[in-house]
Amino acid sequence: MSGADGGARRSQAFRLPGRHGYAVEFSPYLPGRLACAAAQYYGIAGCGTLAVLEQNEAGICLFRSFDWNDGLFDVTWSENNEHVLVTSSGDGSLQIWDTADPTGPLQVYKEHTQEWDPTVGRSLCTFKGHEGIIYSTIWSPHIPGCFASASGDQTLRIWDVKTPGVKVVIPGHQAEILSCDWCKYDENLLVTGAVDCSLKGWDLRNVRQPVFNLVGHTYAVRRVKFSPFHATLLASCSYDFTVRFWDFSKPNPLLETVEHHTEFTCGLDLSLHNHGQVADCAWDELVKIYTPSCLAAPV
Template structure:
């Protein structure tokens, strides 16, 4: 396991470069993101360990980062002052572009994986905005009417995106649909109902949804998780009930991400200080027997990494090389690079 210390800054997000297997970006904030400045670290994996190529300081906290899909040296950062900033590694100190249209903290940014000329941001101000990096204004604003913690473009459809909000809702937008600013489908995610992952008759208040990710192999399938500690997988075309339920975390789940190598494996990072590996049950049991992924408590955790000593807030898979390498970050001021396979139970 490799380690890098973001001394004085608590990590919020870590992302592998889509161009280089040895380059990472980490968005971190002083004072746990509550007050003070932020720092965007550009890290390299070398035979001598992880080193910082460079870093960019901001006057407000940083909550997320994402690499450009068109330029190997470009990446975005989302800022607590409501701005989205575009950096070029060939330039020092300052962003090469910035957008300041959000009224509150920008909590997530994501580059379009299919139509690579656009990216999005989402904010606590209750909207998702779409941009072209060559334009100094956003192209479209999509209202969610609630604090939006995460949003992502689909890896299968260039016009499809989803976002999750504090009112326990999942919103799916198609920007080509008539009236483009309306969700094509939305549903309650973490609320009181047997079909939502709790035993029938259990009364549970709706919980904030903090994270989501699209499956890389199965169009229409996404995973969500949040304050109620349960990961759920869905097909947005049939949103009446989840496809699978994966309980197990002891505190809120801050990040969930599907494997880029396998269609049924995902990683999560939680405030319980662990990163956990899951199988969603679509391939059956460990000895080939069928599994009911909808059985409460029947979700399959197949491993966990517990080296972090504070809230685990970010985790990301490496796209290159042998499957299983990932990076995680936490409020313990550490970025860890580790092999998922070493933590999976046989």
């Protein structure tokens, strides 16, 4: 299904004037709260903004905003404090913010000299092996201390904080890999999204061939997320301005295409609290919260 709203139901939008969205994430604690990392001038120059938004019956309102002197390109919530967020910036630094403290970052960590490769402060461990920009990292939700990384060197790599060196190297695409995610229901299954416009699934027990290959996007896949509620469902957003929903267990895996942005769609998340609810953000200054038709009823 596609169209101006792509079939999306109960859609709400919030505009960040002069800010171009790069990442959005629902709070794991508060059902109506989400954060967006954004940048001026499409992230090429200027400052960045972290916008903390609240959803209510009237729509989406700004709860708190914080500015940084360089573009903000990613954001995540702390897993042990409902008020704390971490952002990453184009100046190579990480910022820790407290929504209860509007004065500025609690702390700034800087070990990197370039963007897109965040680790924290005086790092406990440094992992080397990639031969290109690292665009995405994700902790395993199943195996403590295990994480995956996706890189411009065209590989997906699996690491363990307890052992030095990379555990698994997967030459996933013949293009830069911009995003990866771990399935919430299968400790061996990951997905990658790449500049070649495809999404590929990988079973860590046999990485010679992907277990699925999803095609349909017409430009680079910027971010991919597995559903927290369905073992075989995932979502992706792209520089083709669309968000697409897939079920890789079906003969025709593309469930729905949502076309409600007019610029690169960079940020995407699925709510842990509200079944079927999705948030995305794009370079068109808009953050949108909606329920796509394919998630409005049991899949």
